[in-house]
Amino acid sequence: MSNPTYQTLILGGGFTGLFTALHLAHTHYPRTVILIDQEDRFCFKPLLYEYCSGEMETQQVVPRFEELLDGSGVIFVQDTVQSIDLRQREVQLTSGTSYNYSNLVLALGSVTGYFGVEGAQENSLPLRSREDAIAIDKQLRDCLRQARQTADLEQRRRLLTTAVIGAGPSGVEMAGTLADLLPRWYEALGGNPQEVRVVLLNHGQEILQGDINNALREVAEQELRKRVVPVEFLMEAEATAIRHDAVEYQRHNQQQTLPASTVIWTTGTNTHPLIKALAVPDEDRDRHGRLQVSPTLQLPNFPEVFAGGDCAAQQGANLPPTAQVAYQQGAAIADNLKAMALGYELQPAVVNLRGTLLKLGLDNSAANIFNSFEVTGEVGHLIRQGTYLELLPTPIHNLKITTEWLKDEIFRKHLDTADGSKTAVRAMEVVGGVVVGAIVAKKLINALSDQGKSAS
Template structure:
């Protein structure tokens, strides 16, 4: 008697996991699909800054999995994975349930890495989920309210100083957003916007060092200096302790402190503990401890297991931990799972990097198109948002959000009072943003063609 369970289990609902599930649904995958994720909402990480700043709403960048998976046939299990047994092909969750699989997809992403910095986990804010954005928002508004009640300028300074640790892409995007957002908030409360400070603390000598966006360094640096309050830089500074009211760091051999009531942590990631605990050899891991996968995104020692996104490394092919990579890998994993089920040939995953996008402030971004030229300012902002809107899960959600975004950008934000020149400029810019976004997405490995096949 054959007791084999033909069931695919996906652990992790980030870009790689969610898009694997959605592509399988669109391809009419003949096996049952279970997606296990501890959160009930999908956090569209590249647009969390827009959610935090109020440029986009929760339903646009932090939608519920139930909405995204409605009618897909994918079984959504809201639970935390407790253990993964590759030998027994078994996934256990904290509720006590367990799931056997014929195929497994590892899409657990990474976790925030604090690298042993004293007090960082307890006193610094990360920005990885919608909950994080809400927590930062509430804390900053509380700090601004407290500052309004303090007469002494020096004591008030602490509550008006926000420190961002790390000057990679996330740190630059956060600092740029805060440089516009906080002074506007404070002025609206009746405070002096010029008293607000945004400080970017970085271990390296330069911003965007060893980053996929490093070629945009000068553009980003100039943009950060032109925010409503210019972003301050403290470079070559290694954070050593984060306390409720100060940051301690080492710089040029000297210990220094910065008085601040808010620290936002954007530097570094670590491997998910479940990935660390997988029973695979060191030879089957990269130097960071991530499991290696072959070109078809299968584990070297367990071909029934696929992995994508931040939690795995493709053997002999270094890829940046970005949304566009995870999105394309999700499509490739779905294609190969379907091929396995139908007895067809598997294909190597082809990931095409078609430029980068970097938020530099409210309604200002830089879009690097095809790694050939840059579009900055408000048009760059439209291209960036248009591109990410094309990535939003499910066509229905994509259409709804795109309509809301275009309505907000064209008719609410810019056309009061209405001027003919403004109409031409903003409608043209929005159309350019969406058209370029669609072109970019068409170039991303034809993943949407695979979805509809």
């Protein structure tokens, strides 16, 4: 058992956990910091669609923790948390190792929620990790190859139909990406791309209903219908069962079936089991079972414990589960940990939302900047990419990946063309878009950083 004196444990290496660790390292925090995660790689979840589609590489979207933490002084432990004892200040790992702590940061995120839908967990595919992206890629390519080889029209239609369950931001981004990607893959195999179907099935009446991205609903609907194959909308349809080759759903009081060989599940999350198992009173949880934390992001009865991200609900704030929220909460937790260590007064975490970003197809996104104006198309794509690349966890990784992205956007995609007469014009258009994207992204990140500094 390790010495708990001046030791801070961070459980979970998602956005909140990793950014907390890195902020502590950058501010010369006087205590040992140990980050524990069951995976060996950080997953930049907003860019998983680019990883799934091949637009970005492994090291860009899922870099190793060892690379990101190199030289930071943060100790990384790859292991799975088995239990957390808040009263004894002890964390037990499945390997048998246990750690005591002086401070604890809970950043375990959430888990996929299937809400009791029969067969959903067994027969559908989520997209929350690198492994999920690999599984989706394999499933889709296998279906396309089988479809190309079958003469049975009904079977081919089933193989070429992908159902996306849930029309929140994840479902919308997935549907838009696949509606561009799958026809191209199938055409490369010699198939008819117009046979491909992408169906977005949703319980509600409209996409992005009640979501922070709702302001982009109309433009999202328009763009999804402009993909290589238009996304089909199946609204007011409640999935009741997921089979290995079909989705059963209820719509307008009628039970119906959608034949589909691939079903991707994007409709909601559940509170992490370790968070549910914590010995905290019900009044310190919200209706989803998440931890209710004070404005300083501390547990009410355990002030040495902080929590942020998807596993926590901040008092007085209704915050969406987005990267910009996690980024700011990580900085706030780090600032308050340092203040606690030095005997200073802790400050409330102020999270300022600066707009939304939504991927709507290959090289196509919508950006709602500061809730004031919208940018769509390729410039929207460049703003989205630039903003997320600015959020990459370390300056070295940021510089490396941004350079690779710029090279890919300008040179590989637009200068390596057969039509030399249009090359220079197209290159200038893209460079202009990159500049616009970089400027807006920089303003967004500077605004977030300034907000974090003013709160500390």
